[in-house]
Amino acid sequence: MTDQSILITGASAGLGAALAHALAAQGAQLTLMARRADRLAQVVSACEQVGGKAQAIEGDVTRAEDGVRLTRAAIDAYGRVDGLIANAGLSMWARFDEVKDLSVFRQLMEVNYLGAVHCLHPALPHLKKSGGMFVAVSSIQGRIGVPHHTGYVASKHALQGFCDALRMEVEQEGVGVLSVLLHWLRGTELREHAFGADGQKIGASRRKHSSESIGLEEASECIIDAMARREREIVLPWKLKALLGVNVVRPKWAEALIRRAVGKQARD
Numbered sequence: 001m002t003d004q005s006i007l008i009t010g011a012s013a014g015l016g017a018a019l020a021h022a023l024a025a026q027g028a029q030l031t032l033m034a035r036r037a038d039r040l041a042q043v044v045s046a047c048e049q050v051g052g053k054a055q056a057i058e059g060d061v062t063r064a065e066d067g068v069r070l071t072r073a074a075i076d077a078y079g080r081v082d083g084l085i086a087n088a089g090l091s092m093w094a095r096f097d098e099v100k101d102l103s104v105f106r107q108l109m110e111v112n113y114l115g116a117v118h119c120l121h122p123a124l125p126h127l128k129k130s131g132g133m134f135v136a137v138s139s140i141q142g143r144i145g146v147p148h149h150t151g152y153v154a155s156k157h158a159l160q161g162f163c164d165a166l167r168m169e170v171e172q173e174g175v176g177v178l179s180v181l182l183h184w185l186r187g188t189e190l191r192e193h194a195f196g197a198d199g200q201k202i203g204a205s206r207r208k209h210s211s212e213s214i215g216l217e218e219a220s221e222c223i224i225d226a227m228a229r230r231e232r233e234i235v236l237p238w239k240l241k242a243l244l245g246v247n248v249v250r251p252k253w254a255e256a257l258i259r260r261a262v263g264k265q266a267r268d
């Protein structure tokens with residue numbers, strides 16, 4: 001990744017910050033976007049400490065003009081774009097019939113799906129020039145349903161469908177499209193910031209992470225490795241591929257497994 005110019009959205013926390021740090025340590029030139037400028041500045045300084053170059057762009061992926069600013073900043077500073085990691089995301093934790101504020105569904109779609117579209121559109125001509133990679137940080141929930149997450153699942157399915165169609169359009173022009181299907185990550189703010197039934201953040205929770213959850217460093221390493229190998233899709237942890245297989249052959253079995261896992265989390 002030395003001297004590769006990479007854009008990362010949602011880089012002020014969690015996986016985005018971890019990816020920035022890992023890419024900086026490999027000598028990448030980073031352009032990082034999120035809404036919280038103070039947190040982004042801390043990530044930039046951590047990137048510089050490990051020898052990378054990084055610049056912060058305060059912005060909101062739900063605004064198409066901020067996507068344009070993101071690419072423009074990378075071109076102005078580094079003259080090229082070799083990769084875009086669309087990572088910014090929000091989640092929810094509420095049954096559909098308990099949701100009182102339906103704007104939750106619009107907000108999830110705007111951040112998780114349209115946010116990626118807004119940032120990719122201006123970056124794509126530059127990715128074509130560099131033969132670069134578009135990385136969509138999706139979720140296993142982009143392929144299967146999970147209770148309490150209807151709006152999140154819908155937004156990640158939209159992102160997944162977008163990637164599957166886009167890949168066929170741009171692969172011939174040398175642009176790689178990688179979807180990252182993640183399970184639970186440890187050490188992120190996603191759950192704390194998830195929308196509850198009233199449309200407010202659910203806040204700190206005592207729910208434990210499942211034993212299948214993976215750490216940020218491991219997830220970042222796997223994603224960077226998949227970028228370097230120009231893979232089209234990765235599932236983390238890889239053994240979750242079995243669940244996708246069961247879902248195709250015996251969807252009711254998959255539903256029973258998912259219900260049990262989520263039910264346990266809801267009780268904890």
Ligand SMILES: NC(=O)c1ccc[n+]([C@@H]2O[C@H](COP(=O)([O-])OP(=O)(O)OC[C@H]3O[C@@H](n4cnc5c(N)ncnc54)[C@H](OP(=O)(O)O)[C@@H]3O)[C@@H](O)[C@H]2O)c1
Pocket residue numbers: 009010011012013014015016033034035036037039059060061062086087088089090111137138139140182183184185186187188189190191193
């Ligand atoms: N954590 C998990 O278990 C898990 C599992 C599967 C998939 N994922 C996916 O992994 C990605 C990263 O999530 P995470 O777990 O690292 O969560 P996180 O710690 O909450 O980080 C989310 C990031 O997205 C940014 N963001 C949110 N809304 C934004 C907006 N409108 N514009 C720009 N940036 C915005 C946040 O920054 P600001 O608030 O500063 O804007 C933050 O930097 C998400 O796409 C998520 O769906 C996570």
